[in-house]
Amino acid sequence: MFDFKIQSRDGRARVGHFETPRGVVTTPMFMPVGTQGTVKGVSAQELLDIRSQMILANTYHLMLRPGESLVAAHGGLPGFTAYPGPFLTDSGGFQVMSLGHMRKITEEGVTFKSHLDGGLVELSPERSVAVQEALGADVIMAFDECPPFPAERDYILRSLERTVRWLDRCLTVKSRPEQALFAIVQGGIHLDLRERSLELTLPFDTPGFAIGGLAVGESKAEMYPAVAFTAARLPEARPRYLMGVGHPEDLIAGIAVGVDMFDCVYPTRTGRFGYALTDDGRLNLNSSAPRSELRPIDENCDCYACRHYTRAYLAHLVKAEEMLGPRMLSLHNLRYLHRLVERAREAIASQSLAGWAQTWGERYFKGAIPEWFQKALEAGSASS
Secondary structure, eight states, rough: OOOEEEEEEEEEEEEEEEEEETTEEEEEEEOBBBSSOOOOOOOOHHHHHHHHHOOEEEEHHHHHHTTTHHHHHTHHHHHHHSSSSSSEEEEEHHHHHHHHHGGESSOOOOEETTTTOEEEEEEHHHHHHHHHHHHHHHHEEEEOOOSSSSOOOHHHHHHHHHHHHHHHHHHHHHHOOOEEEEEEEEOTTTTHHHHEEEHHHHGGGSSOOEEEESSSSSHHHHHHHHHHHHHSSSOSSSEEEETTTTOHHHHHHHHHHTOOEEEOHHHHHHHHHTEEETTTTTTTTTSSGGGGOOSSSOTTOOHHHHOOOHHHHHHHHHHHHHHHHHHHHHHHHHHHHHHHHHHHHHHTTTTHHHHHHHHHHHHHHTTTTOOHHHHHOOOOOOOO
């Protein structure tokens, strides 16, 4: 039911086909984030139009509102949201960190104060799996703890060992074979702790593995050695998912070192703030310059916004606080990231990823490629 076949390679980077019950997705891919069952401001049809392949939804938020039973009554997330393709659900583990001032962690699980009404909410490995089964996602995540940055080494070690015990409990209660449960490797930026987490996690041989605990406040120079180290030690025949990472430069660097799946709220959030993603960096539609530009955001982009609207019109919408503005910028930004991974897949297939990524980086960083990005490209090419 879940099969991952590598179609082509270039160094550590690879193009793969991941078969799920709701269709085959091609990796590397970026997953738009629909935390509460919707990608903010973007309809299901628009997601299909921009060629989204898999959507992420969140267990914690949907459990609180509207409740997993209502989602299940619609036949799961596809029926609830009208998006017919594959879904992935985050386990709620990220909220263990992000709601740190409102929760208590024990071996049994986590007790939260609801951000909606302050009521106590208990989330355990068993409860997380039960909710994710009711939500009906194709890929579900093991319940884990995502430690904050910075955190003491001893805390990260205790946390990752508890995450492995929680993984065992998740797999014990999982009952739906049509859902693939991915394990999550933790360890922060410490390579020896990443090694320990890998040692404990890989024997579970789940259908895919996630790299967790990053993009939580550390610098990219600290993050990417951990990404490269972990990805290189994950099984070749399983998809690799870098959780919560989705800036354009992160996708290129992650793909270079062997990551297959990404997600992040960045493209829609930055769109709502009035910014558009381009190969030349972020375009600020709040500034005065775009208000007189009679050209699209990106002449090479095939999204609805770029095919129909000028920069001047979109800047007008942003200035006038018209909701169409952030909607169109969100749509464009998602399509930009989808096109970016599509271009990366083409480069991998033609054995030209390193050169393409270098050229892209020279333009995006305006000739000043940061050392962390260069090192990621070099690490990806080293195993050619």
